[in-house]
Amino acid sequence: TSYSADELYALLIDRACDLINADHGAIWEIEAPAIAGAAPPPDEAGTAYEAEGVLRLRASSGAIPPRYRVPVAGSFLGAVVSSGRPAISLDLRLDDRVLHPDLVLRMGLVSALAVPLLTPNGAARSSGAARGVFSVYTTTARTFSDWDARLLACLANYAVIAREQAQSLAQLQQAREQQAVAETFAVLGDIAANLLHRVNNLVGVIPVHVQGIVDKRPALQADGYVTAALREIEDSARAVMEAARESMAYLRPLRLQATSVAACCGAALSRLAIPATVTVSTAGLDSLPPAIAGEEQLRLVLFNLIENAVDALADQGGRVAVSGRVVADGLDRARRWIEITVADDGPGIPAEMRERIFDPEFSTKGSIKKLGFGLWWTKSLVQRFGGSIAVGDNAGGGSVFTVRLPPAEPSP
Known part of the structure; x- marks a missing residue:
């Protein structure tokens, strides 16, 4: 059976909660900080982000807001990214690294285990390889064993593989679409150029003939209706030619x-x-x-x-x-x-x-x-x-x- 990245994330969270006996699970991904230009906007809680970036909620089994973000700097989840190692919080309600205790209280979360999403070679954050965090939560106080951490880390590896495969497929699809678009526009450009030439030839004579009629029949200018109609015909013809020229901007060869x-x-x-x-x-x-x-x-x-x-x-x-x-x-x-x-x-x-x-x-x-x-x-x-x-x-x-x-x- 073939699963999308979202479907696989949901399955991994469900399996992690089942095997570790946790109540909630979540997968967070690094949202790259701005290298130049504007920084990412603050989240709905008004949190501004440091240059280290933020963790964006990618999937969850609980009632975490879908746009929820957590700064890497100074947070419990951010510590996992920075160290490249698992982290445990025995009581999130008393943990200074929890930056949004309101969410913890609203969901009734108490203890948490979090592991980094590492590249397949297992490199740590120092080499830029930590891609996010896989975390599970309980609504009662408990400890987590080394076996729990190893199991969650194993499932996190599958999450990384799913993410990279999804991105590779997306890039391949994008490359194919770009090639198809380039070939299509090459054909359309030739057709449109010929059509524009014909439009200019056929419609371009209208203003000339209108002016010729006015010049040869000066008496027509005394008729307000005829004068207005001729002016409208001339303006419409010029508008058609201008619209045709503007539309060609979509089709003419690009000068990258x-x-x-x-x-x-x-x-x-x-x-x-x-x-x-x-x-x-x-x-x-x-x-x-x-x-x-x-x-x-x-x-x-x-x-x-x-x-x-x-x-x-x-x-x-x-x-x-x-x-x-x-x-x-x-x-x-x-x-x-x-x-x-x-x-x-x-x-x-x-x-x-x-x-x-x-x-x-x-x-x-x-x-x-x-x-x-x-x-x-x-x-x-x-x-x-x-x-x-x-x-x-x-x-x-x-x-x-x-x-x-x-x-x-x-x-x-």
């Missing part, structure tokens, strides 16, 4: 180059009509290194994402936050990505829609504005840059789109 994310975002914002009830802020973009992208196409990507976020807030008002930072790759820690997030505090996107939201035939039937085909174009452009795009929940409510682009500067 070092591109300023901040400049592209500024250009996108200058074209947007933002209601007075919506606030758009930026953070961390000026300090980002150049990204490998097509300048015109990256402006389109950011314009579409910010416009979607603004539209989601049109009825209620709210905030849109565009931020950037440089992060390490989840599988290859030496590799760097430029990460751009566009987050809003609007109604959000239902989980059942997220898997299909980038499909070209996806339709929201009016439930969410400006999605569907536009996001398919956006994803296609990002993939042509050699990057990726994902959608998820914003920690403050609403949605967040995360774009990752390769930096122009090589990884150190």
Whole structure:
């Protein structure tokens, strides 16, 4: 039987609780700290994070909030990451390393055993190999034996393998999608260029003929209706040609180059009509290194994402936050990505829609504005840059789109 990483995590937690006789279990993963740009946002408890990074809840059997994060610095779980060794807390209620005692009290947790998620060679945190923590909890006071720690460490190894396999498969799928997109756009570009040429030839003569009619029949200018109609015909023809030229930006061959994310975002914002009830802020973009992208196409990507976020807030008002930072790759820690997030505090996107939201035939039937085909174009452009795009929940409510682009500067 083939399991996804999430399914395997759930099975491992269930098995750990059963074998160790624990009441709850959880798997936490390191969320890489910002290498440059904006730091990760605080969690719902208002905790700000240090440069060592944070542990993000990946799976659990209890009522731990799904967006729950724990700072590595100074925490019980963080000590496991820092040392690369198991840790035991006989009474979490009295443990100074527990940074959120309210959760401990709410769930009735007392004792805990935690082991690091290490790379297959077992290297410790000092080499950057600790990927997270596997922890189990009891609601009554108890001790844990060496056998308990060894058993949990064995199960933690399976969790690491599942994570790395899932990431490898995701990267392979992304590479295949990028190749397919490149081949598709090569064909579409030829077709679109020919179509644009024909549109210009057929529609471009309309303004010329309109002006010729006016010149040869001056009396027509005395008829207000005819004059207005001719002007509208001319304006519509010019609008058609302009729209055709703008649409070609999606299809014309990319000129991949070092591109300023901040400049592209500024250009996108200058074209947007933002209601007075919506606030758009930026953070961390000026300090980002150049990204490998097509300048015109990256402006389109950011314009579409910010416009979607603004539209989601049109009825209620709210905030849109565009931020950037440089992060390490989840599988290859030496590799760097430029990460751009566009987050809003609007109604959000239902989980059942997220898997299909980038499909070209996806339709929201009016439930969410400006999605569907536009996001398919956006994803296609990002993939042509050699990057990726994902959608998820914003920690403050609403949605967040995360774009990752390769930096122009090589990884150190």
